[in-house]
Amino acid sequence: MxxxxxxxxxxxxxxxxxxxxxxxxxxxxxxxxxxxxxxxxxxxxxxxxxxxxxxxxxxxxxxxxxxxxxxxxxxxGLIDLHTHLADAGQSADLALPLNTSPAETALIGAHNARVTLEAGFTTVRDVGTYRGLTDVALKNAINAGHVPGPRMFVAGAYITIPKGGGELNGVIPNEQLPADMRLGVAGTPEEAKAKTEFLISKGADFIKTIATGAVLAMGTEPGEPELTEAQLRSVVDAAKAKGVFVTAHAHGAIGIKNAIRAGVRSIEHASLIDDEALAMAKQAGTWLVMDIYNGDYIDDIGTKEGWPEEYLRKNRETTDIQRIGFTKAVKMGVKIAYGTDSGVYPHGQNARQFAYMVRYGMTPMQAIQSATIRAAELLGKQTELxxxxxxxxxxxxxxxxxxxxxxxxxxxxxxxxxxxxxxxxxx
The missing domain is CATH 2.30.40.10 (Urease, subunit C, domain 1)
Incomplete structure (x- = not known):
């Protein structure tokens, strides 16, 4: 490289x-x-x-x-709860994560960490990397003072079904992917539990589950549920036994409801959330982390750079409706914390989402609080951060x-x- x-x-x-x-x-x-x-x-x-x-x-x-x-x-200092520092980044090249070695990925992550810190984000939650445990290595390097970067809370890898939204699909047969790219693949509740315990033992601070398909994953649909409620509950129970929270990538309403019933602490994206799921989130105290900025970036840059049409189509189908759901969540008083999906767009531009949060219903102070005191509360660090x-x-x-x-x-x-x-x- x-x-x-x-x-x-x-x-x-x-x-x-x-x-x-x-x-x-x-x-x-x-x-x-x-x-x-x-x-x-x-x-x-x-x-x-x-x-x-x-x-x-x-x-x-x-x-x-x-x-x-x-x-x-x-x-x-600002807090971004949905970043991908320890990853190769988003592009038109589906094979980029595979062709970027673990060492290269770590060095890219070090660069991403520095520019994120300089942009004013002193703490991040890194919600997954294709190269499993690279985020743990980056966190450890920052904590040891070897590289500058924000305080990191890391997931280690995605807990995902085979060929689901947390897999690198469409490059080579998934079974032939390197082992470090499939550390969280689980087909049963028992496998999901074992993978959860493994990631925690290797330094994960929380667990990231893939409850629905993804916008930026080939062969999956955002509205379709993936991990079952039983699988999600097995992850939540295993993590709770270790004092660890669980978050769920969930675009579709069914997957969101499965995750809330399973007891996750937060929902990522929530693009297609419906009124019932909003009410469930409020009653359960489940946090929403909604990346309402980057849909515009994907549509603009993705189109110019020739990202897969499947990505662009799914992005168009989720962007506007996600913002409608965000506005409803603000009015209902659902817990919302700041998260951007940085890595989809260039790191260091994390603060661009603030204007969108204000445009779609928050006061400026509420937006600031979402990236400070509220984000710290979601992390369980409200007495320190x-x-x-x-x-x-x-x-x-x-x-x-x-x-x-x-x-x-x-x-x-x-x-x-x-x-x-x-x-x-x-x-």
Missing amino acids: RALPILVFGLAFTSAPLFAQNLYIETGQLVDVVGGTVRTGQCIHIVQDRIDSVAPCGATPKGARRIDWSDLTVLP GTIAPGYYADLIAIKGDPRTDIRLLENVAHVIKGGTLVTPAQ
Whole structure:
């Protein structure tokens, strides 16, 4: 892969973090996502990787480095709950994931992680990779400080039926695919349970199931159920025994209802959700993670680049109706958290979805909350992530202007701090 030497050079020599351990950040406006308000004149004291205090600005604490962001708006680091960092990306070439080696996939993932972090997303949930466990390796490399990237929660592989929406279909016979591309393939509840336990033992933080067909998988239909309710329940039960959540890729209403009844924590996409499924989600407290931006990207770039017509057709059949379902979910008060399906479109553009969420029913503050405090709640990390408050991880971003009046300002982040470390240069 010719680009790899350049990629590695870039990782070594760009975006070098400054390892400050005691910072005093002077803010212009501070977004309080808990109260849904904005405060002025506040300073944030960071010690090591946590926030020590948030209070009206005063003298710089002894030993701290004062950083002047008094002309900027400061928010919690953003969270994207539907990414594919550790993957080769989407293109017209169906064989790309197969022809990209595990080592190449990991290096591509390192690049994706860096640009995602620089875009202000300090935490992500990576919801699956064709090369199983590559996401675990990337998470471990980030945690060890070998590569810059967001805090990652990873699935390890897709739990999917043979030739289902989580398989690489249409390239070679699936039985001939490398073993690492079929780690989650399961045909029975017993196999689904075993695969779940295996992935958790190998470092998966949550489990991703494929409850319906997919838009971007050959030979599957988004509205058709795949994993049965019994299979989904076996995964949920096995994961619960290990203290792990389960999410379900589910476009069609039948698959969504199967997943809710089985006890999953969240539904990805929910493109064809109906009123009954919306009511079920609200009653059960099931989260929706709806990627309402990337349908436009697929239609535009996919058409220009010659993506398979099957992909384009299924995308057209799901994009507008998904947005209608999103608007209904917002009005009904169904739990919604931020997730974009980055990897389908270029990484680092994750914030482009905010404008769509506002267009289809959320207030700007609700959209911000979906990618901060609400996303942290879905992760079960609401006491550590998603808020600027004492004891929380020091994950911050700074932007110019007020996102309450122009949500697209979040697409241009000026500064990023992750875990007390300056990712972008301070002023």
